[in-house]
Amino acid sequence: xxxxxxxxxxxxxxxxxxxxxxxxxxxxxxxxxxxxxxxxxxxxxxxxxxxxxxxxxxxxxxxxxxxxxxxxxxxxxxxxxxxxxxxxxxxxxxxxxxxxxxxxxxxxxxxxxxxxxxxxxxxxxxxxxxxxxxxxxxxxxxxxxxxxxxxxxxxxxxxxxxxxxxxxxxxxxxxxxxxxxxxxxxxxxxxxxxxxxxxxxxxxxxxxxxxxxxxxxxxxxxxxxxxxxxxxxxxxxxxxxxxxxxxxxxxxxxxxxxxxxxxxxxxxxxxxxxxxxxxxxxxxxxxxxxxxxxxxxxxxxxxxxxxxxxxxxxxxxxxxxxxxxxxxxxxxxxxxxxxxxxxxxxxxxxxxxxxxxxxxxxxxxxxxxxxxxxxxxxxxxxxxxxxxxxxxxxxxxxxxxxxxxxxxxxxxxxxx
Amino acid sequence: xxxxxxxxxxxxxxxxxxxxxxxxxxxxxxxxxxxxxxxxxxxxxxxxxxxxxxxxxxxxxxxxxxxxxxxxxxxxxxxxxxxxxxxxxxxxxxxxxxxxxxxxxxxxxxxxxxxxxxxxxxxxxxxxxxxxxxxxxxxxxxxxxxxxxxxxxxxxxxxxxxxxxxxxxxxxxxxxxxxxxxxxxxxxxxxxxxxxxxxxxxxxxxxxxxxxxxxxxxxxxxxxxxxxxxxxxxxxxxxxxxxxxxxxxxxxxxxxxxxxxxxxxxxxxxxxxxxxxxxxxxxxxxxxxxxxxxxxxxxxxxxxxxxxxxxxxxxxxxxxxxxxxxxxxxxxxxxxxxxxxxxxxxxxxxxxxxxxxxxxxxxxxxxxxxxxxxxxxxxxxxxxxxxxxxxxxxxxxxxxxxxxxxxxxxxxxxxxxxxxxxxxxxxxxxxxxxxxxxxxxxxxxxxxxxxxxxxxxxxxxxxxxxxxxxxxxxxxxxxxxxxxxxxxxxxxxxxxxxxxxxxxxxxxxxxxxx
Numbered sequence: 001x002x003x004x005x006x007x008x009x010x011x012x013x014x015x016x017x018x019x020x021x022x023x024x025x026x027x028x029x030x031x032x033x034x035x036x037x038x039x040x041x042x043x044x045x046x047x048x049x050x051x052x053x054x055x056x057x058x059x060x061x062x063x064x065x066x067x068x069x070x071x072x073x074x075x076x077x078x079x080x081x082x083x084x085x086x087x088x089x090x091x092x093x094x095x096x097x098x099x100x101x102x103x104x105x106x107x108x109x110x111x112x113x114x115x116x117x118x119x120x121x122x123x124x125x126x127x128x129x130x131x132x133x134x135x136x137x138x139x140x141x142x143x144x145x146x147x148x149x150x151x152x153x154x155x156x157x158x159x160x161x162x163x164x165x166x167x168x169x170x171x172x173x174x175x176x177x178x179x180x181x182x183x184x185x186x187x188x189x190x191x192x193x194x195x196x197x198x199x200x201x202x203x204x205x206x207x208x209x210x211x212x213x214x215x216x217x218x219x220x221x222x223x224x225x226x227x228x229x230x231x232x233x234x235x236x237x238x239x240x241x242x243x244x245x246x247x248x249x250x251x252x253x254x255x256x257x258x259x260x261x262x263x264x265x266x267x268x269x270x271x272x273x274x275x276x277x278x279x280x281x282x283x284x285x286x287x288x289x290x291x292x293x294x295x296x297x298x299x300x301x302x303x304x305x306x307x308x309x310x311x312x313x314x315x316x317x318x319x320x321x322x323x324x325x326x327x328x329x330x331x332x333x334x335x336x337x338x339x340x341x342x343x344x345x346x347x348x349x350x351x352x353x354x355x356x357x358x359x360x361x362x363x364x365x366x367x368x369x370x371x372x373x374x375x376x377x378x379x380x381x382x383x384x385x386x387x388x389x390x391x392x393x394x395x396x397x398x399x400x401x402x403x404x405x406x407x408x409x410x411x412x413x414x415x416x
Numbered sequence: 417x418x419x420x421x422x423x424x425x426x427x428x429x430x431x432x433x434x435x436x437x438x439x440x441x442x443x444x445x446x447x448x449x450x451x452x453x454x455x456x457x458x459x460x461x462x463x464x465x466x467x468x469x470x471x472x473x474x475x476x477x478x479x480x481x482x483x484x485x486x487x488x489x490x491x492x493x494x495x496x497x498x499x500x501x502x503x504x505x506x507x508x509x510x511x512x513x514x515x516x517x518x519x520x521x522x523x524x525x526x527x528x529x530x531x532x533x534x535x536x537x538x539x540x541x542x543x544x545x546x547x548x549x550x551x552x553x554x555x556x557x558x559x560x561x562x563x564x565x566x567x568x569x570x571x572x573x574x575x576x577x578x579x580x581x582x583x584x585x586x587x588x589x590x591x592x593x594x595x596x597x598x599x600x601x602x603x604x605x606x607x608x609x610x611x612x613x614x615x616x617x618x619x620x621x622x623x624x625x626x627x628x629x630x631x632x633x634x635x636x637x638x639x640x641x642x643x644x645x646x647x648x649x650x651x652x653x654x655x656x657x658x659x660x661x662x663x664x665x666x667x668x669x670x671x672x673x674x675x676x677x678x679x680x681x682x683x684x685x686x687x688x689x690x691x692x693x694x695x696x697x698x699x700x701x702x703x704x705x706x707x708x709x710x711x712x713x714x715x716x717x718x719x720x721x722x723x724x725x726x727x728x729x730x731x732x733x734x735x736x737x738x739x740x741x742x743x744x745x746x747x748x749x750x751x752x753x754x755x756x757x758x759x760x761x762x763x764x765x766x767x768x769x770x771x772x773x774x775x776x777x778x779x780x781x782x783x784x785x786x787x788x789x790x791x792x793x794x795x796x797x798x799x800x801x802x803x804x805x806x807x808x809x810x811x812x813x814x815x816x817x818x819x820x821x822x823x824x825x826x827x828x829x830x831x832x833x834x835x836x837x838x839x840x841x842x843x844x845x846x847x848x849x850x851x852x853x854x855x856x857x858x859x860x861x862x863x864x865x866x867x868x869x870x871x872x873x874x875x876x877x878x879x880x881x882x883x884x885x886x887x888x889x890x891x892x893x894x895x896x897x898x899x900x901x902x903x904x905x906x907x908x909x910x911x912x913x914x915x916x917x918x919x920x921x922x923x924x925x926x927x928x929x930x
Contacts, residue, residue: 168587185584190459190479343565343584343591345460350505353589357541374538381501384473387459 003230005218005238006211007254010098016133018140021101027146029217030108034154037220042113046216048224050236054091055081055172055209056285056313057389058302061216065114067196068204077200078111078119079181079207082134083165083172085124086285087336088316091240092210094252096123096130099214100137104160106213108151109220111158114206118159122177125165135162169340173388174207176342187344188388211240231257235301239312243269245319246276258299265296265319276321280405284313286333287393289400290320310400326405327362327412333401334359337394348391351382355398367413376402420486429482436464436477439490446490447499447528449506449614450566451478454679455575461566463528465498466490474498499532508539509589511548511561519616521629525564544589552582552593553601555621555687556609560592563617569593569609576680577778579603593617604776607686611669612679622687623667627653632666635881638868639668639685640743640786640861644779645870646670646677646685650692650862650881663693664882665862676874682780692882695844697817697857700887704853713889713897716839716854721901723811723837728760737764737809737835739801741816742785744891745866746875746929747918749787749795751895752815757796759904764809766801767791768819781871786861790869793928807831812838815891817846841891857888864890866915875929877919892918 014020021027033042047062068076080103084092096103107119123131138160141147149157163181165171171180175189178200199205215237219227224236231237241253241264248270255264261283265271272278281291283300289310298304305312320329338356343349355378358371376399383395402409417428422439429438434457436446449461457479465474469487474494489495506525514520546560552569570582570593581601585594595601601609610620632651639646649671652664668689670681700716701708727735738756740749756762775782791798801819806812806828812835820828825847832838832851839854849855861868865879884890892915899909912918923929 190457190476338588341588343586343588346462346502346505346564349565349588349591350509353544354505354508354539354541361541368540370538381498381504385462385465385498385501387462 003238003256004254005230006095006214006240015099016137018101018144026101027105029221030105031152033109033112033220034152034156039113039115042109042220045224046113046219049219049227050234051212051215051219052235052302053209054211056086058312061208061212064196065206068114068206069197070115074203076114076116077203077205078107078116079177079200079205080107080119080121080210080213081172081174081177081207082121082123082210083177085169085172086287086314086316088244088282088318089242089285089314091242091252093127093130095210095214096134100134102214102217103210104137104141106216107160108158109216110206110208110213112156117157120181121160121162122181123162123164125167131162131164170342170390173390177207178205187342190387232301239315242316243319246273246321247271247319248273257301261296261298261300264300264317272321276323278319279322279324280320282318284311285316286336286397288313289396290404292404326401326408330401331359331363333397341390345387347382348386348394351378352394354378362412365414369413369415371413372402372406372409418482418484420482420484422488423490433482434478435466435480435482435488438482439477444490446477447532448478449524449564450568452568452612455571458567463499463502465495467492467495500535503529503533504535506564509543517616518619518624523616524614546592551600552595552618553606553609556601556606557619557621557624558593559617562615563593564615565591566614568612569618572608572612573601577603577605604682604780605680605778607683608670608680627666636671637862637881638876638878639681641685641688641784642781643783643785643788643871644677644781645786645868645874645876646681646779647673648681648685652882665689665692676870677779680779684780692860692862696886697842697845697855698886700857701855702853713856716856717897717901720839721898724760725902727810733761734763735810736760736762737806737812738762739766739768739814739819740795740798741767741818742769742788742791744787744815745915746787746790746794746869746922747866747915748891748895749791750922751892751918753796754908755895755899755904759899764805765796765798767798768801768816770818771821787868789871789873793869794922794926803827803831807834810836814838814840814852817842817844817848820847841894856894857886859884859890866892867919
């Protein structure tokens with residue numbers, strides 16, 4: 001398919017080897033940037049490409065880079081967020097498994113643009129094979145002089161270190177990631193200050209998602225214009241959609257931003273499995289508010305989904321069929337956030353646990369008439385009042401499930 | 417200076433101040449648990465959320481800095497609802513065992529519920545079961561069910577003592593404060609943890625279950641146990657019958673003074689209060705021929721002044737000696753100087769103090785007296801007491817019972833036996849009691865008023881935190897009485913009636929105290 005960018009070489013055998021990657025045009029963007037462009041030109045190109053962060057929040061990457069102060073004596077750091085923990089999301093895993101050098105090239109470009117000499121890849125602890133592949137790729141890159149000192153014969157130096165997480169969802173939150181990387185408890189930090197000014201080891205830090213950085217080589221190689229054409233005017237490039245759940249062909253699908261959700265499910269992923277009927281879709285990872293069957297005719301881009309009251313998040317599409325009990329969905333969601341709440345702030349720590357206790361009681365068949373209202377009230381008390389976005393991430397799907405599927409949930413109550 | 421609005425008031429405050437601090441300075445209370453003025457904002461309890469015009473979400477008052485034109489609402493429906501929400505969460509998993517909780521009556525959770533909560537519980541689930549009597553420290557019991565995880569204790573150990581004994585364990589609802597296995601919080605400031613805990617999670621084993629806080633009377637005082645001069649509250653039982661404890665004082669707490677002790681006191685000052693009630697010298701006594709005879713201060717003063725007068729008149733003023741100590745107030749030391757050195761020409765003025773201890777880098781000083789600096793500035797020059805010099809005296813005024821600790825008891829007894837009249841002004845019983853003729857009990861610092869000069873030269877005035885219940889009298893009054901009886905400097909002494917009046921003279925005559 002023509003519009004594929006990030007996954008276009010996925011079928012190439014041994015793509016994870018540096019010579020194969022170079023044979024596909026790999027590291028040409030890095031060479032071009034390091035030898036022909038100034039860091040400011042690289043930054044400007046990325047800004048023009050309207051590349052929005054692929055981790056979930058969708059913050060423009062170039063703008064984020066430009067927040068990093070250049071005129072202070074402290075070192076600057078890049079943290080690659082490979083702590084892919086959002087349920088339903090597996091795109092970074094594919095990117096790293098198949099094409100680790102693409103991330104490294106993006107890392108070199110971002111570091112060059114921001115004036116960074118050390119980058120850390122914080123990788124999800126469970127991604128053991130992935131981490132080993134990435135470490136192998138890093139070793140190869142050092143060997144040929146693409147990492148380390150005087151990269152490609154230029155004056156640019158960069159070291160890349162892989163750090164494996166220990167299994168906490170919250171460490172995907174950028175400031176908790178920094179704490180964890182510093183060897184501390186993965187507790188999100190109070191913002192401001194933002195990591196761009198006070199980040200890793202109190203130094204200015206850029207934190208980018210794997211997919212975000214993997215886009216950079218294409219932007220530099222082909223230009224911002226080319227990149228913009230593959231997406232939307234305010235939202236450049238393609239997006240890797242991860243489709244899971246009751247579809248015929250679950251997996252990752254790289255498509256232009258703005259592709260219709262219904263088309264992704266029914267055309268790309270082959271439609272519903274075993275003749276099942278679609279009931280609901282979670283469009284952007286588990287934190288995204290749920291959509292009913294009637295709501296899925298909408299383009300998958302940041303702004304359209306926000307208008308629809310949900311979010312694109314990590315573009316992980318979870319497809320739920322009619323036979324799946326919405327109470328079970330609610331149970332999975334509430335258990336996950338109760339389990340993953342770090343415990344730092346009151347509403348999230350106690351709220352997620354309380355909701356989970358109510359839902360568990362409902363699952364046992366002991367639900368009472370006011371339970372759904374209680375869950376809505378508690379989730380409302382979490383939303384917007386927590387220290388980090390995990391609280392919102394828990395409250396939003398729970399609220400949307402309770403509101404959109406209230407009648408079905410009421411059917412599970414004791415006195416229904 | 418940024419001008420901004422809180423509720424209906426326009427406030428001007430220093431740049432860099434937080435909304436919470438600025439509001440507090442203006443008398444507007446914003447409830448909070450995790451925020452403590454000694455630490456950077458933590459932002460975890462979410463109790464201090466306020467509404468700021470133009471911002472979509474509620475913001476933390478503890479970390480938002482004031483800015484020109486900011487419009488803050490602390491009582492809007494959204495804020496009230498958010499506070500209720502946080503209280504509802506905290507109380508859902510709280511054991512609500514206020515009737516047996518020592519914090520009841522001074523508990524932030526209780527107070528805030530009363531002020532901002534007052535809802536019915538909707539929590540139908542089983543509460544988490546947690547350790548109720550975890551031994552967190554030498555004197556500290558942690559009740560994990562009551563803990564609201566504000567982490568003040570953890571941050572105190574990180575930021576103040578830098579000992580970092582405690583930390584957080586586990587995640588989410590299972591999150592708890594803990595220490596390494598087989599270790600406890602063991603430092604000289606551990607008692608502060610119980611004091612900064614906003615709820616009854618950390619209680620002091622020294623205070624636990626002894627009384628209810630609403631029976632206690634808190635009065636301000638200065639800790640005299642080292643030369644830092646930490647500001648304290650002395651909490652005493654003003655008479656409610658309560659056994660088994662016969663003591664008046666139930667606890668000593670740190671009192672805020674940013675220039676001296678910040679918010680803290682050391683464990684010596686906190687737990688060392690037993691001396692206030694134990695081993696006190698209760699009786700005025702005249703020890704004659706191995707028997708104690710009761711007498712009044714007037715009588716004792718008469719005998720002592722007659723002796724002094726006759727020595728001075730016979731030109732034997734050099735046979736009068738005085739032993740001072742560095743726990744006397746500035747005023748007392750000043751009076752001693754004017755009476756003995758300047759008035760009577762006494763040359764034998766000695767100093768006997770409690771022995772020094774180990775200091776630390778935080779508050780505690782090696783000098784374990786309260787007013788050594790005051791002695792230097794207000795008192796007479798002093799020398800170390802020698803046995804020979806003591807034995808040559810005919811009349812000796814001993815202030816404080818510290819002499820016995822410095823010199824071998826046998827030798828001291830022999831030396832003092834040669835002194836015709838010896839008067840001991842002492843707060844406590846000691847070995848010295850058997851070596852003197854007159855015992856005049858005196859109040860401790862917490863029972864009198866005056867001023868002390870701390871190690872940094874800061875003069876701190878204080879008044880009595882406890883009633884003095886002994887038969888004796890404060891040293892300043894004794895010195896005034898002796899001076900009047902001896903007709904020393906009538907122009908000076910006749911006008912003096914109280915520590916305040918002495919302090920005024922001190923300020924006028926000694927440049928250090930200006």
